[in-house]
Amino acid sequence: xxxxxxxxxxxxxxxxxxxxxxxTQITNTPRSSIEQRLLVRALERSFANLDAQPFKGKTxxxxxxxxxxxxxxxxxxxxxxxQNQGVRIAASVxxxxxxxxxxxxxxxxxxxQSFFGAPAFTVPLIGFVVPEIPLFKDIKHSxxxxxxxxxxxxxxxxxxxxxxxxxxxxxHDDYTVLVVIHFTRSDLETPNWxxxxx
Numbered sequence: 001x002x003x004x005x006x007x008x009x010x011x012x013x014x015x016x017x018x019x020x021x022x023x024t025q026i027t028n029t030p031r032s033s034i035e036q037r038l039l040v041r042a043l044e045r046s047f048a049n050l051d052a053q054p055f056k057g058k059t060x061x062x063x064x065x066x067x068x069x070x071x072x073x074x075x076x077x078x079x080x081x082x083q084n085q086g087v088r089i090a091a092s093v094x095x096x097x098x099x100x101x102x103x104x105x106x107x108x109x110x111x112x113q114s115f116f117g118a119p120a121f122t123v124p125l126i127g128f129v130v131p132e133i134p135l136f137k138d139i140k141h142s143x144x145x146x147x148x149x150x151x152x153x154x155x156x157x158x159x160x161x162x163x164x165x166x167x168x169x170x171x172h173d174d175y176t177v178l179v180v181i182h183f184t185r186s187d188l189e190t191p192n193w194x195x196x197x198x
Contacts, residue, residue: 030069035109037188038143038170039070043077043107045168046145052085054151054161059088061096061154066104074104078147096154105165106146114138134176143170 031039060082064075079089090096117134149163172186 031109034141034172034188035143038109038141038172039107039145040077041170041188042143042145042168043074043147044081045170046147046166047078047081047168049166049168050147050149050163052082052087055082055098055100056086057088058097059090059095060098060100061090061093062100062102064102064104066107068104068107070107071104074107074145075102078102090154093154098160099152099154099157101150101152103148103150104145105148106144108144110142110144112140112142114140135178137174137176139174141172141174144168 029036062075062079062082064071064078066074083089093099114137115132115134116136118130118132120129120132122129145168147166151160151162152158153160170187172184172188174182174184176182
């Protein structure tokens with residue numbers, strides 16, 4: 001009799017769980033599109049906190065340093081931002097009036113998660129995986145950029161000034177409540193500048 005009820009229980013679990021699906025995200029890039037946008041918005045907001053006024057109308061050369069592979073993109077984006085601020089970029093170091101060493105002290109995306117509910121588990125004997133059942137789940141993605149500029153005279157190499165750090169943050173949060181209610185909070189749609197501004 002117990003075996004009969006065990007079989008019925010397993011059939012019910014399989015029937016109920018068959019309506020639940022787990023979607024798998026496949027990414028073909030080192031960073032997802034959300035992570036890329038988080039980094040770009042964080043960069044834009046850090047640039048907005050930097051003062052390019054001392055270099056306006058001047059010709060500069062730029063070296064960009066960072067601890068991650070994202071520094072290559074960040075350098076070009078920073079260079080475009082300087083041009084947008086009225087700074088001329090030297091074709092060679094010999095043509096520059098100032099040499100800028102730009103440091104990406106921090107440039108990355110952090111992720112945190114809060115979860116309350118039943119985690120995914122495997123049913124013994126039959127090996128069936130029951131998906132997680134979140135009563136509340138919050139996945140937080142945070143972009144952060146911190147940029148600092150050290151300026152030297154391009155001819156003499158004499159140190160001129162070091163800027164205060166320009167910091168920028170961005171956020172994208174995914175919430176799931178009672179399994180079926182899902183919503184997102186994000187501040188990615190508010191860029192501080194664009195390449196088309198004068």
